[in-house]
Amino acid sequence: xxxxxxxxxxxxxxxxxxxxxxxxxxxxxxxxxxxxxxxxxxxxxxxxxxxxxxxxxxxxxxxxxxxxxxxxxxxxxxxxxxxxxxxxxxxxxxxxxxxxxxxxxxxxxxxxxxxxxxxxxxxxxxxxxxxxxxxxxxxxxxxxxxxxxxxxxxxxxxxxxxxxxxxxxxxxxxxxxxxxxxxxxxxxxxxxxxxxxxxxxxxxxxxxxxxxxxxxxxxxxxxxxxxxxxxxxxxxxxxxxxxxxxxxxxxxxxxxxxxxxxxxxxxxxxxxxxxxxxxxxxxxxxxxxxxxxxxxxxxxxxxxxxxxxxxxxxxxxxxxxxxxxxxxxxxxxxxxxxxxxxxxxxxxxxxxxxxxxxxxxxxxxxxxxxxxxxxxxxxxxxxxxxxxxxxxxxxxx
Ligand code: 9MR
Numbered sequence: 243x244x245x246x247x248x249x250x251x252x253x254x255x256x257x258x259x260x261x262x263x264x265x266x267x268x269x270x271x272x273x274x275x276x277x278x279x280x281x282x283x284x285x286x287x288x289x290x291x292x293x294x295x296x297x298x299x300x301x302x303x304x305x306x307x308x309x310x311x312x313x314x315x316x317x318x319x320x321x322x323x324x325x326x327x328x329x330x331x332x333x334x335x336x337x338x339x340x341x342x343x344x345x346x347x348x349x350x351x352x353x354x355x356x357x358x359x360x361x362x363x364x365x366x367x368x369x370x371x372x373x374x375x376x377x378x379x380x381x382x383x384x385x386x387x388x389x390x391x392x393x394x395x396x397x398x399x400x401x402x403x404x405x406x407x408x409x410x411x412x413x414x415x416x417x418x419x420x421x422x423x424x425x426x427x428x429x430x431x432x433x434x435x436x437x438x439x440x441x442x443x444x445x446x447x448x449x450x451x452x453x454x455x456x457x458x459x460x461x462x463x464x465x466x467x468x469x470x471x472x473x474x475x476x477x478x479x480x481x482x483x484x485x486x487x488x489x490x491x492x493x494x495x496x497x498x499x500x501x502x503x504x505x506x507x508x509x510x511x512x513x514x515x516x517x518x519x520x521x522x523x524x525x526x527x528x529x530x531x532x533x534x535x536x537x538x539x540x541x542x543x544x545x546x547x548x549x550x551x552x553x554x555x556x557x558x559x560x561x562x563x564x565x566x567x568x569x570x571x572x573x574x575x576x577x578x579x580x581x582x583x584x585x586x587x588x589x590x591x592x593x594x595x596x597x598x599x600x601x602x603x604x605x606x607x608x609x610x611x612x613x614x615x616x617x618x619x620x621x622x623x624x625x626x627x628x629x630x631x632x633x634x635x636x637x638x639x
Contacts (some may be wrong), residue, residue: 281317283621288632292318292578320357326366358404363411364428397449408458447491458496464508491638499532503556513567521573531580535601558612
């Protein structure tokens with residue numbers, strides 16, 4: 243009996259793999275995977291390949307390439323800024339849904355799934371909220387109620403339309419913070435204590451029973467010492483383990499994937515091991531904000547190819563490491579780049595000593611870079627037995 247069940251499961255798995263790998267070739271037009279979009283190639287593995295979307299760029303009539311590629315190349319989208327609290331409720335009690343609604347509608351028209359970003363973060367909060375807390379006109383009790391209302395309002399508005407929500411973002415400190423022992427950092431932990439994390443997931447679940455609820459953070463692509471005092475991946479692992487043990491509905495861990503070619507970084511097997519370790523908690527995983535920046539030295543800016551080529555190659559290699567690791571782990575449901583063109587990337591505006599850039603997969607003129615082609619190759623070359631279709635968890639009650 244037991245054996246029969248396994249045979250059935252095996253047959254279904256083989257059929258699923260076969261279906262996902264079926265190729266739409268016709269007699270006169272052989273299937274050419276290199277002509278497919280990243281999103282279409284991802285579907286072969288059940289993987290969504292997404293991008294963060296800058297709404298200003300999307301609406302710029304003088305920049306039609308942006309909209310065209312955002313629509314055609316990706317199977318998932320994330321609002322780069324439009325769903326953050328300061329964008330949604332710039333004035334207390336007055337919501338501005340225009341940009342966020344527009345993105346959700348864009349995704350619907352293009353048959354893309356949406357990663358909601360972000361419900362609780364210490365950054366990009368409206369001034370009325372932070373200054374109200376600072377001057378004491380908003381009490382701690384009121385703050386907690388405001389957070390509950392915010393989460394409930396936003397999640398309810400998009401109920402059924404958001405595939406994955408980044409419920410809590412970047413709650414954990416970095417080794418370079420003071421104190422250097424890793425701890426819960428930022429506005430919410432300072433004002434409400436770390437209990438806000440469990441509250442946030444429970445409130446989000448109450449408002450949408452079907453969305454996958456994620457904890458999202460950077461510098462968790464691989465494990466380090468294994469000591470939560472200095473290993474951020476371990477801290478996050480322990481945190482999610484603790485939350486799930488208390489029945490908190492955390493469905494996934496999002497690893498942002500902001501890398502730089504000037505750093506040591508990781509190899510594919512290290513990143514695969516990290517995703518597997520997170521998966522062992524029973525959660526989904528995802529790369530949520532991948533980009534790989536480089537220092538723009540004077541030689542790079544002067545166009546010296548001996549300086550530019552190694553950066554383009556290292557960038558491609560790092561994009562590829564994360565993609566291959568994701569493909570290798572069946573819980574890794576999506577791979578999202580944080581902007582797809584150097585024309586619109588947060589990096590140059592953020593890092594200026596020294597200046598950094600070249601962080602995305604298309605250059606400023608929308609020419610695909612080596613990184614784009616490597617991602618494509620990864621998706622084309624991957625398959626059974628090592629790379630199998632995704633397995634999504636059921637949203638936890
Ligand atoms: O890309 C976003 C940029 O336009 C904003 O100015 C910035 C403000 O903090 O946030 C950027 O996006 C961040 C994301 O929301 C969370 N993880 C880090 C991202 C890059 O800073």
